[in-house]
Amino acid sequence: MGLLNIIRRMALREKLPIREIARRTGMSRNTIKKYLNAGTIEPHFATPERQSKLDPFADKLAGWLKTEGAKSRKQRRTLKQMHADLVALGFDGSYGRVAAFARNWRADRQREQQTTGRGTFVPLVFRPGEAFQFDWSEDFAVLGGERTKLQVAHIKLSHSRAFLVRAYLLQTHEMLFDAHWHGFRVFGGIPGRGIYDNMKTAVDRVGRGKERQVNMRFLAMANHYVFEPEFCNPAAGWEKGQVEKNVQDARHRLWQPMPSFPDLVALNDWLEQRCVALWGEIPHATLLGSVSDVTETKVAVKSLNRMTELGHAVYERLI
Numbered sequence: 459m460g461l462l463n464i465i466r467r468m469a470l471r472e473k474l475p476i477r478e479i480a481r482r483t484g485m486s487r488n489t490i491k492k493y494l495n496a497g498t499i500e501p502h503f504a505t506p507e508r509q510s511k512l513d514p515f516a517d518k519l520a521g522w523l524k525t526e527g528a529k530s531r532k533q534r535r536t537l538k539q540m541h542a543d544l545v546a547l548g549f550d551g552s553y554g555r556v557a558a559f560a561r562n563w564r565a566d567r568q569r570e571q572q573t574t575g576r577g578t579f580v581p582l583v584f585r586p587g588e589a590f591q592f593d594w595s596e597d598f599a600v601l602g603g604e605r606t607k608l609q610v611a612h613i614k615l616s617h618s619r620a621f622l623v624r625a626y627l628l629q630t631h632e633m634l635f636d637a638h639w640h641g642f643r644v645f646g647g648i649p650g651r652g653i654y655d656n657m658k659t660a661v662d663r664v665g666r667g668k669e670r671q672v673n674m675r676f677l678a679m680a681n682h683y684v685f686e687p688e689f690c691n692p693a694a695g696w697e698k699g700q701v702e703k704n705v706q707d708a709r710h711r712l713w714q715p716m717p718s719f720p721d722l723v724a725l726n727d728w729l730e731q732r733c734v735a736l737w738g739e740i741p742h743a744t745l746l747g748s749v750s751d752v753t754e755t756k757v758a759v760k761s762l763n764r765m766t767e768l769g770h771a772v773y774e775r776l777i
Contacts, residue, residue: 587647623733624726
């Protein structure tokens with residue numbers, strides 16, 4: 459996760475003093491003060507790319523590990539034998555590199571199994587103010603007399619299940635930032651985590667496991683609102699199942715029959731009013747009462763006033 463994001467969460471959410479942040483991060487107090495006063499730009503550290511001696515042999519070793527994994531334990535080659543075979547092919551690295559590669563490879567396979575139906579699934583329980591989930595969908599409305607294809611943003615609080623739906627013509631950073639600002643405005647605060655899939659406006663590159671190269675403009679938004687972005691494993695929609703279900707439910711609650719409005723502004727005004735009204739009509743899935751009864755507006759970490767004061771400023775800087 460971005461260094462600035464971590465420092466800002468320690469200072470603004472956990473209310474830790476500079477001395478304690480310095481102790482936890484190993485950074486000087488002056489450096490921490492500089493980052494806290496720097497605004498929303500993520501500090502960047504240039505790291506030289508170093509090619510591992512094992513890289514030219516990685517595909518071959520992965521193939522061996524897959525083949526050996528299908529054999530009985532007594533018939534498998536050991537890692538020391540695989541290292542010796544790689545040396546015979548020209549590899550001049552240590553056994554430790556081969557062992558580390560094998561550990562990472564096996565961990566990746568285990569994660570894949572857990573997200574393809576063979577793992578054990580634990581129901582996700584969220585505390586008030588802990589997290590929100592975000593997703594996009596495509597739907598249609600009549601705008602100014604013409605049937606229009608829309609990119610629809612869905613943002614949902616994980617504890618109370620309160621949600622907001624907003625429609626746009628495109629899925630750009632500007633639309634993404636606008637959807638978050640309106641969501642936090644309607645909810646009255648900002649939870650500590652945001653759960654996303656690996657959408658292109660947020661993730662530049664998906665690495666192994668949970669490793670992500672996060673888009674700098676998206677990270678600047680997260681830094682400003684002081685929440686921690688979390689990204690699902692590929693093809694693991696169940697990790698943000700609440701908002702996935704919201705996309706399905708919204709089809710018959712909001713888009714059937716197809717709404718008709720003079721323009722996008724009027725449509726979004728109606729969507730906001732209808733979403734808030736639905737909070738009082740929809741029973742909460744696990745707690746007594748309706749979604750409105752469980753709404754966590756007063757439990758969210760930041761106050762509405764503070765968020766409103768800074769929200770437009772970050773939006774204008776990021777676009």
